[in-house]
Amino acid sequence: MSKVLVVTSGKGGVGKTTSTAAIGAALAQAGQKVVVVDFDVGLRNLDLVMGAERRVVYDLINVVNGDAKLAQALIRDKRIEGLSLLAASQTRDKDALTLEGVTRVIEQLREKFDWVVCDSPAGIEKGALLAMYHADLAVVVTNPEVSSVRDSDRIIGMLDSKTAKAERGEKMEKVLLLTRYDQARAARGEMLKVEDVLEILSIPLLGIVPESEEVLRASNLGSPIVLSNPLSAPARAYQDAVRRLQGETVTMHIPVERKGIFAKFLSWRVA
């Protein structure tokens, strides 16, 4: 049975696209058939973070409009078996998406894949609403910072009222992915703690992704972090999150960078 997942946040720049790429890649690495779909029409970036920017010929809008078949628009990842990308249009505006069109495409994707991971645009307008509309499950990406928490609260309200599930009177499943977390700063009282954010937003925790230089490195390379550096702290956080998504019980912890002998040697030399 296929599952449609939306990665959303309200606020921009909190890590939706990074998280979509990492979750999609980790699910595919676990043997699932996965498509990651960029809903950010006019400002597409998932293709770039996935390293497929030069392979985009047709996009979501072309499929919605019937200018291309779905099979023509799907870009298969060359590194991970079972992972595909459906890019957003860079030239059209967000009004090019319609609910009817999106509904049709999501139906087709459900038939082909185990997981349909939708990367929502920032904001609370049409694009974000369409990205969340068909979701079975929402991953709310939040930074431990006041504006991000406020916007996440707003998005949670919309997930509970403006989705197909909500309209059918069903409960929308929502989980929190706390990103850019700095445990040392939180411990010093400089940053909201995991428990603070959980208490305020009142949704279950999917995972805690620590702040890390590895995230920028991965996007520089155009490779999901679980592929570019699978042993890094953020990659392990995403791998654990994906195991939880698949129903496994994984003890919650905040991964820390493991320093190998070589890294220790280097830091010793520098010091």
Next chain:
Amino acid sequence: MSMSLFGFFRNRNTAPVARERLQILLAHERALVGGGSDLAAILREEILAVIAKHVTIDQEKVQVKLERGGSVSTLEIDIEMPGLAAAK
């Protein structure tokens, strides 16, 4: 010296301030916007209609707040009632 020391301590623990500001703000915003808004508005209108059958009340002096929680949500209704003389 004493000023910089004071500044050092004052600037440290800002997370509790963030937490408190968010809790106050979101309690207010959840009542006004988002998913709860429609339901809160409907409840407000219907509750007012029931009370208005028996008592004359000032619409401005009615607060209906819907707060979302993990397992339970609470509906808070605060109505300022006029003196008994106003009862129909």
